[in-house]
Amino acid sequence: MPDFNAPLRDMRFVLHEVLQAPALWARLPALAETVDADTADAVLEEAAKVTGQLIAPLNRNGDEEGAQWRAGEVRTPAGFKEAYATYIQGGWVGLSGNPDQGGMGMPKMLAVQVEEMLYAANSSFALYSALTSGACLAIDAHASEELKNTYLPPLYEGRWAGSMCLTEAHAGTDLGLIRTRAEPQADGSYAISGSKIFITGGEQDLTENIIHLVLAKLPDAPAGPKGISLFLVPKFLVNADGSVGARNPVHCGSIEHKMGIKASATCVMNFDGAHGWLVGEANRGLTAMFTMMNYERLSIGIQGIGCAEASYQNAVSYARERAQSRSPSGPQAQDKLADPIIVHPDVRRMLLSMKAMTEGGRAFAGYVGQQLDLAKFSDDAEERATAEALVALLTPVAKAFFTDTGLDSCIHGQQVFGGHGYIREWGQEQLVRDVRIAQIYEGTNGIQALDLLGRKVVANGGASLRVFTGAMRAFASQPDAPYARELLDAAQRLENLSQWLIEQSARQPHEIGAASVEYLHLFGYTAYAWMWARMAQVAQRQLATDEAFYGAKLATAEFFFRRLLPRTLGLDACIRAGSESLYGLSEGQF
Structure with missing residues (x-):
């Protein structure tokens, strides 16, 4: 099984040089004393070290053994429990958590880099702590002080874990159809009854307690999504002194037998009058749950980047x-019977596509993390509002584009191996299987695309989009901005297409659904163009200090602009063809 080595040089480049994170942290009072x-x-x-030496070596074994369910109990694969115990000793679960409740308070810009390492090393292992981090975010933002004081410290510590219980057998995207009920009790708690499916980490043997965040309906709840409330339901009740x-x-009724992420327990959870406590306001559960879901959507997007990097x-x-055939320009390895396949144009096309999309995604993930930090920590109300608008706009792009292109990259990597890529011991086929789920859970990518185009662009007349493209134009106006013409053309294409869709959707109800996926991809390539222009600008300025690293950046940027960004032309033409052809068949x- 191949090793995983975290791309630290590139992560530092994105964080310190491109996004200039230390300067930002220094001007945000909540972070200035925490991180530099x-x-x-x-x-x-x-x-x-943790991901490469402790967690990555468990990836193959975890896939082979999988999570095991017997009589309601789940056993994780050999080595997981011991590795998790070591992992939580480092405080990693609470990395970006509220320091008032035991979290480390680190910025999201940094946390996204750590999450990428986790997913690259072992996606199944990463999911257990990712769900806990998201649960903490929702509890911290919406729960009562009593619930926060009771549950957040052991969750941040990693002794307890979190899960997100939304989906039911008949209700996936349309959560307004859920049937799980919450009956008020005399002591202020609620009796939760119902069944949830596809619950990541709903049962496991890593932690002493599991805190489920459960969507349910009160007896007098309005119909549909406006009647959903959120409840905190622990596996074990908590005593007054905080003990279990x-x-x-x-209880866990079963676990799913899946294509990938086999070491992650995906559970059917049955609630039989379980004690639960309301989080946030009654009938406002989706608002509270989306705090967690939006975190998870970015996190799952990063799964796409991590798997692509691996x-x-x-x-x-x-x-x-691997030596096969000779280079088209003549023998390169004169002392061998064949050249390494890296000399062949098609292999280079695949490798460069992987490199350009993964490094572009890493920069864009950092940028989204930057906006999350500004929205949370800035003292400037206008800056916070702008960042919040950008987070709302970019989250569906990050989740769907990272994972769509992450699967593409994993398939490219498998293809480079040829027949060996289809064989288990090389690890490439596992990455293809593991990353595939990321396009499906936390809201399928088709739903993300509908959210982007329908709610985040058309619904507000493109106002948030213009904030984003305005920042791109401001960058392109700098005298030394590389690829300024290409960047301005891409921004204009995105704006023009968005306006066309706003107009078309007013006349044709199918237009948004017909265009949304291609639109999200066009948006993603345009966003990556800005990231690559920013990276190329830094590389130009620093080339003399490290010609190998910065020269590779410049060469990869050139490949992106010449071979990948032009895909937006075809996407634009596809979208403008309209929705009529989708309804040519009865x-x-x-």
């Missing part, structure tokens, strides 16, 4: 060693 460049580097270096008490009537590392290593003709 040296602290960030120390966190990244330690995370690289009696078992709550919530696939790229494997593929490059293999391409340097239902019976399919």
